[in-house]
Amino acid sequence: MSAERDFALPDLGEGLTESELIDWRVAVGDTVELNQIVADVETAKAVVELPSPVAGVVTALHAEPGQTVEVGASLMTFRVGGSDAPEPAASDDEQAAEAASAAEPEAPAPEAPAKREPNLVGYGAAADASHPKRKARRVPSVPAASAAEPTAAAASTTTLERPRPAERPRSTPPVRKLAHDLGVDLEALDGSGERGLITRADVEQAASARPAPAAPSGASAPADDRVTRTPVRGVRKHTAEAMVRSAFTAPHATEFLTVDVTASTELLDELRDDRATAGHRVTMLAMAAKATCIALARTPELNSRWDDEAHEIVQHHYVNLGIAVATERGLLVPNVRDAEGMSLLELADAIGDLAATARDGRTPPADLTGGTMSITNIGVFGIDAGTPILNPGEAAILATGAVRRMPWEHRGEVALRDVMTLSLSFDHRLVDGAQASRFLADVGAILRQPGRALTM
Structure with a gap:
């Protein structure tokens, strides 16, 4: 029997309450091993690689790169136990039965006692029986049908799975964060570093080579083009708070x-x-x-x-x-x-x-x-x-x-x-x-x- 298992953002041992998700190392549908790195997160002091606390199949990712996640909040969901093979597609009868049962409330399944699983960066928040677990988000098997074609989705008997990503481009967490901030696709870059490593210079060159979006005819450039706004977070936020606290305390x-x-x-x-x-x-x-x-x-x-x-x-x-x-x-x-x-x-x-x-x-x-x-x-x-x-x-x-x-x-x-x-x-x-x-x-x-x- 397989079961759904949430992975909450763990306490990284710094007394911090949140971290920013820099990049995912896995996608929905990937099979991961215990302690395999699944994401890079940035705390107020460092970029940390998060290892998986279990072996299983990724069924949902609950945050996007650049999003701030609170410690203890669900970060991703796994299917653990049983076979790692994809579940077979449901027949028309099974889909109809599932749709009918969805209207009825589900009886809560008995949960095992809260248990903290060790990992490489600390312990995740223990399960709290007084708060319901967040349900994994379901990815539709087929595109949603329009009102004019109500039977198009029901006629499909195959499941469309997200394609497995190709091998991850070689780069460091700070370079991946820079690429995310500048909107550069690492998959499209050839690294100039040793063994094809994508460097900061590669990302900056790709960002500068992109053509600027054309302004509408007769329109002038918006005033915001004259300034650059950078969110204050991560190390910069921590440094600013520490310096103000020090200067006005000591x-x-x-x-x-x-x-x-x-x-x-x-x-x-x-x-x-x-x-x-x-x-x-x-x-x-x-x-x-x-x-x-x-x-x-x-x-x-x-x-x-x-x-x-x-x-x-x-x-x-x-x-x-x-x-x-x-x-x-x-x-x-x-x-x-x-x-x-x-x-x-x-x-x-x-x-x-x-x-x-x-x-x-x-x-x-x-x-x-x-x-x-x-x-x-x-x-x-x-x-x-x-x-x-x-x-x-x-x-x-x-x-x-x-x-x-x-x-x-x-x-x-x-x-x-x-x-x-x-x-x-x-x-x-x-x-x-x-x-x-x-x-x-x-x-x-x-x-x-x-x-x-x-x-x-």
Whole structure:
């Protein structure tokens, strides 16, 4: 015996109440296996692949790409158990009997106790006996008959099934979302990437190549053509809400320190030329991250958070170091967990992996929460200094500026040196000016003379 089974949008473990459906990986009529990826959804922080909680046949899809779905709402329906083969077409007598019985109320079938099925991204909402399940939408077997031809549909004895889709075009979830937003059909594209991967450039080129719709004769272009409206959702919505909450909750203060980092740049050159470290991409950001971990051990007030409900200051004895990453979907801040115990090379590898994963839209939701302090590298954009806004729940954020070759006092003379500016924003409820100054001075001292780390 087969049975209908709804798949509700699961709780993705971020405390979020909704997600946007980016794309379906399956269609009605497809047979899926347990844990097969069936859809891509975008939360406020990341694109997540949803695996199927059961093996069965897809009988209904309850949302369209671009639609926002609440956690616990029915996302799709499966037919599970029994044979996966399509059901035979009903005869004329059977169709007539079914039509007659449709007018009578159906006796509710006994339901099994609510059970939560595990999947790769969390547990879906448990079935609630007090609320009826949403019925799967039926797809008509044949086109609906007109009033003038009442017997056309009844004369058909075959079922028209939706054709099985061809192999899915190879692309990443962010590229599929971009294609959906721009109205580009991925099926019609040939990917220019490795092994035929469809890239962002392919989608943008296809969108720009489409002819603009012709305006009616004598009509002028509508005023809306002069602006572009983009719905605020996903990462952009989450970032905006977090920044407003932080800016108007925590009293921000910012300090600056310009440092001669020539010794650090020379050390980086040596590491790049050393065969023993050739497989590690050590950057000034990694150096600043290591210096930050050392300085936090000496000034732990910057590694804390304000608990407004308990009226307490919570000090962390570990460092989950957030690294701000600019992506196509907006700003993400994944964090390196337990960074205080990592070597410089381990930090460099972890930062590189986090950045690559974030830009590909593959950051696990767990890596986007639980940070204790953050670093943002504005120097990569050629900027020297700024006043970064704190991540909510963190006491400080350090911005590293561009490294510039410029005249600088060195050993009593003026010489060309590598110089960088550090900007530290902090929550003045948690951190006093003296504590922030000591922390910033320690980071600057390590970058000025990396060997000083051995004395701290």
